[in-house]
Structures are given as C-alpha cells and as structure tokens.
Amino acid sequence: MNDLNASDTQTRMGTATSPFVVARDITKSFGGAKALKGVSIDIVPGEVHGLVGANGAGKSTLIKILAGLVHPDGGTLAIDGKPTAIETPHQATDLGMTFIHQELAFIPGMTVLQNIMLGIPKPTRFGMVDWRAIEREVAPIAARVGITAPLGASVKGLSTAENWLINICRALVRKARLIVMDEPTASLSASEAEKLFTIVRDLSASGVAVLYVSHRLDEILDLCGRVTVFRDGQSVGELSGNALTRQGLVEAIVGGVPLHHPPTRHAIAGSKVVLSVQNLARAPRVRGISFDLHEGEVLGLGGLVGAGRTELVRLIYGADASDHGIMTLDGKPFAPRTPHAAVKAGLGLVPEERRAEGLILTKSLAFNVSLANLRRIIVSPALPIINGRARTNLALDTIRALSIKTEGPETHVGRLSGGNQQKVVIGRWLQRAPRVLILDEPTRGVDVGARGEIHRLIRSLAEKGQAILVVSSEPDELPDVCDRVLVMAEGRIVRELAGDAVSRTAIVEASYAEDKHNQRKSA
Amino acid sequence: MSDLTLGSRHLSPGAKAALGAFARYGTIIGLLAMIAAFSILSPRAFPTLNNFTNVLNQASLAMIIAGGLTLAVIVGELDLSIGFAASFHGILVTGLIVQNDLPIPIAILLVVALGAFIGLVNGFIVTKMRVNSVIATLGVGTIITGAAFAYSAGVPIVSGVPEAFLQLSLGRWLFDIPNNIVIMVLVLGFLWLLVERTDIGQQIQAVGGNAAAARLAGINVDRVKTLGFVISGMCAALTGILLASRLGSGTTSAADSYLLTAFAAVFLGSATLRDGEFHILGTLVGALIIAIGFNGLNIFGAPTYSQYVFQGAILIVAVGMSSLGRVLAES
Numbered sequence: 104m105n106d107l108n109a110s111d112t113q114t115r116m117g118t119a120t121s122p123f124v125v126a127r128d129i130t131k132s133f134g135g136a137k138a139l140k141g142v143s144i145d146i147v148p149g150e151v152h153g154l155v156g157a158n159g160a161g162k163s164t165l166i167k168i169l170a171g172l173v174h175p176d177g178g179t180l181a182i183d184g185k186p187t188a189i190e191t192p193h194q195a196t197d198l199g200m201t202f203i204h205q206e207l208a209f210i211p212g213m214t215v216l217q218n219i220m221l222g223i224p225k226p227t228r229f230g231m232v233d234w235r236a237i238e239r240e241v242a243p244i245a246a247r248v249g250i251t252a253p254l255g256a257s258v259k260g261l262s263t264a265e266n267w268l269i270n271i272c273r274a275l276v277r278k279a280r281l282i283v284m285d286e287p288t289a290s291l292s293a294s295e296a297e298k299l300f301t302i303v304r305d306l307s308a309s310g311v312a313v314l315y316v317s318h319r320l321d322e323i324l325d326l327c328g329r330v331t332v333f334r335d336g337q338s339v340g341e342l343s344g345n346a347l348t349r350q351g352l353v354e355a356i357v358g359g360v361p362l363h364h365p366p367t368r369h370a371i372a373g374s375k376v377v378l379s380v381q382n383l384a385r386a387p388r389v390r391g392i393s394f395d396l397h398e399g400e401v402l403g404l405g406g407l408v409g410a411g412r413t414e415l416v417r418l419i420y421g422a423d424a425s426d427h428g429i430m431t432l433d434g435k436p437f438a439p440r441t442p443h444a445a446v447k448a449g450l451g452l453v454p455e456e457r458r459a460e461g462l463i464l465t466k467s468l469a470f471n472v473s474l475a476n477l478r479r480i481i482v483s484p485a486l487p488i489i490n491g492r493a494r495t496n497l498a499l500d501t502i503r504a505l506s507i508k509t510e511g512p513e514t515h516v517g518r519l520s521g522g523n524q525q526k527v528v529i530g531r532w533l534q535r536a537p538r539v540l541i542l543d544e545p546t547r548g549v550d551v552g553a554r555g556e557i558h559r560l561i562r563s564l565a566e567k568g569q570a571i572l573v574v575s576s577e578p579d580e581l582p583d584v585c586d587r588v589l590v591m592a593e594g595r596i597v598r599e600l601a602g603d604a605v606s607r608t609a610i611v612e613a614s615y616a617e618d619k620h621n622q623r624k625s626a
Numbered sequence: 627m628s629d630l631t632l633g634s635r636h637l638s639p640g641a642k643a644a645l646g647a648f649a650r651y652g653t654i655i656g657l658l659a660m661i662a663a664f665s666i667l668s669p670r671a672f673p674t675l676n677n678f679t680n681v682l683n684q685a686s687l688a689m690i691i692a693g694g695l696t697l698a699v700i701v702g703e704l705d706l707s708i709g710f711a712a713s714f715h716g717i718l719v720t721g722l723i724v725q726n727d728l729p730i731p732i733a734i735l736l737v738v739a740l741g742a743f744i745g746l747v748n749g750f751i752v753t754k755m756r757v758n759s760v761i762a763t764l765g766v767g768t769i770i771t772g773a774a775f776a777y778s779a780g781v782p783i784v785s786g787v788p789e790a791f792l793q794l795s796l797g798r799w800l801f802d803i804p805n806n807i808v809i810m811v812l813v814l815g816f817l818w819l820l821v822e823r824t825d826i827g828q829q830i831q832a833v834g835g836n837a838a839a840a841r842l843a844g845i846n847v848d849r850v851k852t853l854g855f856v857i858s859g860m861c862a863a864l865t866g867i868l869l870a871s872r873l874g875s876g877t878t879s880a881a882d883s884y885l886l887t888a889f890a891a892v893f894l895g896s897a898t899l900r901d902g903e904f905h906i907l908g909t910l911v912g913a914l915i916i917a918i919g920f921n922g923l924n925i926f927g928a929p930t931y932s933q934y935v936f937q938g939a940i941l942i943v944a945v946g947m948s949s950l951g952r953v954l955a956e957s
Contacts, residue, residue, distance in 0.1 A: 422841070422842065441841075442841050442842050442843075442844055443844050443845065445844070446844025452842055459836075459838060459839070460836075460839050460842050462836065462839055463831075463832050463835035463836045463839055463840070464835070464836065465835050465903070466831065466832070470828065470832075473828065474828065474829075474832055474840070474843045475843050475844050477825035478825065481824070481825050487824050487826065488819070488824050489823055489824060489827075
C-alpha cells in the first residue's frame, strides 16, 4: 500500500492555486481511544475533494475538527496559509466553511427563505427585517442551485433532496468557500442525486471547494478530482489522476481484505412458502402488493426512494394499519395490529433508521441485544428477574457470532461505529431466530468491510433456511445478496427478477421505466 | 467565547470533567454538605438519631409517591394527578372506614385498587386517545379533586377514626422502626428490583430511552407506559392512605403539595449518579435532600414562606442539573 502515498498529487484539474485548508498530522483521542492517529489533507479552492474510509476511520472526527466542534490534540491546521485554531462552530462559519450533514435540521414552521437566512444577519428597513430585499438577493442563488419550491412556501413536507438544495443555497448566501457534504446521496433517489452532482460541479467551477464524504465509490469516482483515504485514524493515501480507480479505492479502504463475490442464486421452486402477502394496501404509498417469501430465500425489494418499500414493510410488521389485504405466515392467517404481535408471531425487523428506530442509544450493547430476548434471560416465568450471566452470555454470543468490535457487552451502543451498531440490531433478532427477518437498508452508512460481512451473514442465514426480506436503495446491494428481486414503483410491484435476470442494470431500468411512464401520464 | 453555554462542546476537558462530576455527584455532595452544615450550626438538635429517624419517617410518604412518579417519568411521561389523587385517597379511606364501617384492610385494598384504576385511566388517555400526558393527568387530577369535594362536601372526616388505623402510620411494628419507614423501604425496594432487575424493567427503560425503537423491537409500548401510570397511581394511593393515618383525618387537598415535592425528588434523582436518567435510588436521594433541607429550615425557625422558596428553587436546580448531565453524556 506504500505506493499509494507516493502516487502523484497533481489534481485532475491541475489547479495551481494555494490550498484553502491544510491539515497536517492531526491527532485526537476520546478517553483512551485514538480516533485520529495522524491525518493530513489539503483542500484547494474549486476542487471536489473526496474523503472515504470505513466507519470509524476518522472521517467524522476530522469534519468535527474543521467545524470547531472538537479540538485536536496535536498536528497543525492552516487556513489560507495561516495557522488557525478553530475554537467554535461560529468561527468555522466566519472562516467560510459550511457543513451539510446526513441529518438535516430545519425549523418546520418557517418558510424556505426564513430557513435559508437562519442565523445570517439580515438587512432591515424601518427597524424591521426587509424580506423583500432579501428575497431579491436570494432568488437568483436559489434558482442557480435548482430550488423549485417558492421561497415563501413552508419547508414542511419538502423532500430530502430539496432540503439539501436549501442547505447549499444557505452556504452560498453565506459566501462559503468550502462546503463539506457528509453522505449527501444517502437518502436521495438516483435522479435527485444526479441533480445534486450537477450543482456540485457548478460550485466547483465557480471556485467553491467541496469536501465530499461518501461510501458510494461510483459517485466519488464520478465527481472528485482527488480523494483522500482514511483507515484506522490515519490517512493512508491520496489518489488522483490515473491512480484514482474503484479497485484502488477499495484496496486503500479495506487494506487487503478480499472482495465479496455475488452469490449463486437459488431457485425457489418447490421450497415452502413462509410468508404470503395478498393484495396488501395502504393508500397512497402501497397499492395492492402480492408476493410469496420462501424458506431459505433472500427476497429483495428494489426501486426508488418513495416507491413504497419501507411503507410495505411497516404494514407487514404491523407498525402501520393496512387498508386491506391478507397475509399468511406458515399457512396460518397473519394480521398483526402491532409490531409486538408481529414479533410474537415470528417476525423480526432491522429498521431503516438505525439510530432513531433501531437502538436505545443511551443503553449498552447487552441491553439492546436482550430487548427482543427478555423471556430467554429471566430466571423463570414465575420469577421474571434477569439472570445477569445469561444476559452477558447472550451479548458475548452475539459479539462473537457477528464479530462486533466493542470493548465489551456493557459498552454504550452510541459509542460503536455505524457498522457495529447495525450488527447489534441484526444480532438482537438472530438470537431469537425469527421465521421471517426483514432488513430495511441493512448497510446504509456502513463501511465497505462491514458491508461485506453483513452480506455474507445474510447469505449464510439463508443457507440455513432463514426467510429474508431485504429493502435496499443501493443498486449494487440487491444483486449481491438476493435470490429474487421485486422492483417497486408508485406503490406497486412493476417487475420480478429471478436467477440470472437479477442485476443492477435490470433493477435500475425497471425502477425508472415506471417512473417515466407515470410522468408521461401525469403530464 | 460569547456563545459559551453550559455543556457546549468547546469547554476544556478539565472543565467538562468537573461539570460532569458536578452533574453526577453534585446532589450527593450537596446532601453531605447540608448534613455537615446543619450539624455544625445546630449540634444539639440536628445530628441525633432521633432527629434522623424523625426526618426519614416524615419523608417516607414523599419517597413512596416520588418512587411511583419515577416509573411514570422513566417511561417518558409526566403524572400530575398524583397529589390530587393522594388527597382523595386519604379522604376515601377514612370515609370507607368511618362511614361505611369497612374493615381497615379491605378499605386500604379498595383504595389502592382505585389508585391503580386511576393510573389505568391516565394510561388509556395518553396511549389510546393520544393526549399529552401533562394535559391528561392535569385533567384527571382536577376531576379527582372534584370527586373529593363531592364525597366529603369539603368537610374533613375527623371523628370516629379508629386507633388501629392511626397505628398504621404511627406504629412501630418491626424492631421499633416507624411503620412508614418500613413500608417505604419495602415499596422502593420492590420498585428498584422491578426497574433494574426484571424483564419488565428492561422494557420500561427501553420505552423511556427510545419509544420508536422499543416498539419496533416488539415491545408493547402502550402497555408499558400504562404500567408506569398504574404504579404511579398505586403509590399515590399508598401515600394518601398513610397521610390520612398520620393526620388522623381525611382532609381535602391534604396531599396536594406532594406533587411538587415528588417532582423535585425525581429530577434531583435523575441528576444523581447517572447522566440525567431517572432511577429509584436517585429519587430516594432526591427526597432525602428535600427532607433534610426542610428539617434544617424548621430547626432554625425559618418562616413558612421560606419552605416554598426552597422547594421552588430546588425543583429548578434539579431539572437544570438533570439536563446538564444529559447534555454532557451526549457530547
């Protein structure tokens, strides 16, 4: 891997301007854990600089240092060539840096314009904020980044994509020189992502630097002139020019772990039906869905964001009430009115939003794993007191089975990396051995290494006969793990793919074909 | 540094550690400091076994009702009906004994069952009708106050209260320990075991930690929340009964002030040893601080109004320390 460090550092754009940000050998420890063991990065005006690395590699810590939220223990940081210590988020903003995170926060009752102007000094007229003057100033910028909603509209109900645009507009109004984007496309559809890429290129052309943090290597390759790779708190390489390839990135991120190969897909003919769904619906997102899930089958639900996949899964799991439809589980009628009933009947769900819906972040790993297994760790049904040793063993078992990286069973899950947190949620259900395991976006925000591990785990569970339903928006994920894929659009199943027909291209094609069809219809 | 606020992330590590220690151990240090100060200032009246037993005896009622409230707040709700309910329970239990000639144990059981029922109603309104718990329990509490006036016509039930009922609170049936203390230890011991060591307790903590995640993990969130209200209601009933026994009468509004004391104790408790998390042991410490504070004010002959000032101030300090602990834990 040494040759990576030696690779040429000229950018693709060949910029000769002096760097905006220069960080050298930055170190940072939290408690005893070294989050950064010495990372370096240069960001030049007008470049789109990629930052990649496994979860826990130190990307977010570096971003927090730039944002003034965390203070480095060692190393040097220079802005415009001047050594600078960024003490507060306020100072970071004054220096011209803006940060756009995965979780976007707006004030829901306010208008688009008010949210854009939050915290920015506003011109006044007769002592009152002169919104008309502001609108005149902001409107061209909003148009440039492609905000279609009227500035006077409420932000309530706007899509994630529009929220991103509002944030970018905000950065431009502040005259930002560097915009840091953390996993911008995590919850965008492919067409929305395309729009974002256009804007990123436009920003770059106008001299604004973008630090682009993403697990999606195709985007990185597409957008970035230079890419810095972090591994285990160190910068292990800066790739650009001809050295910047998918293979090169993956090797740098993983550091030599073999890549995952697509599975041999099993034909489901003849295997027993575990879950059967007939004409399940809940207006307006789910409009009559029917399918069978078989023993030992990994069934994928593909499609665009908003196609109704998560909503469908919530109906099956009893989290929302359906308008109509019939389900059977192992041949018996199955109509759960709550997740509690669904779990009792033999379902398990790994939800889409791990932190908001999957984990009790303030509690330990053992606590979170035991939540769905409490009956197993009590002394006896008559004396429902937790047996401490059984609880610890349950946790240790899970840590071992899923190779979770943690200090121990009593570590707070909030302190684990994204991949390890996800394994905790999966582990909770494995201990219970449900009849049907539902995984909604199982590897969102999870690093390449853990992603491969989770995929292998899904396959090996299926080998043992587990019936699995996987929802994923990542085009590569479903072909990697599924035996069969149902592509959804507008609340309906538009295509079923099985065997060799399961491919990234086929899934994407099916999702968009329907999309275009509908657009034409509505036009 | 004009935007420096408590718990913000750019405090120096030393200052953060000090704040963290204050948030976790501040209440215990405060308790010890108060004991030390009162002992020095009033060496004859304050630091005696007699006085301590007295303080604990007095505080037991508040500890029981605060212990119940702890369950309601752990599941993420507030129960404002407890003070009014306890007042009503006190009137009702004396009425059942004096006017309806019910045997004392039966009267007590009936009233505790009513406390559970009120909790059930609170739980139903909050989980099924989806009314915010502050409004729901304030409404239920007000209705209960009305019921109390209707039942007693506003006249305290004083005469004819049997000695045996008074002995429930005043007696010393076990090793010469006041009954109130024994009952308090049993109740809080049970609640501690329930929350910290049982499967139901894990569910209670999970619901409080993240209700959405608990629901998707298959926990019956509505049932767990209702259980929190039921326990809160039963503890309120117990406190009302013991108060009636101690006063020897059923009086309207007699237990209303326990609401504020219970909240102060619960929030002080959440700032004790854990980072803003509600727990039974903390509530016990919180109630002790308030009791000893009152005791000190009494010994020094402080005017009555100072008790209100003390209690209001301590509630604010308690909630402040509790959220400080949470903020520090998250950063």
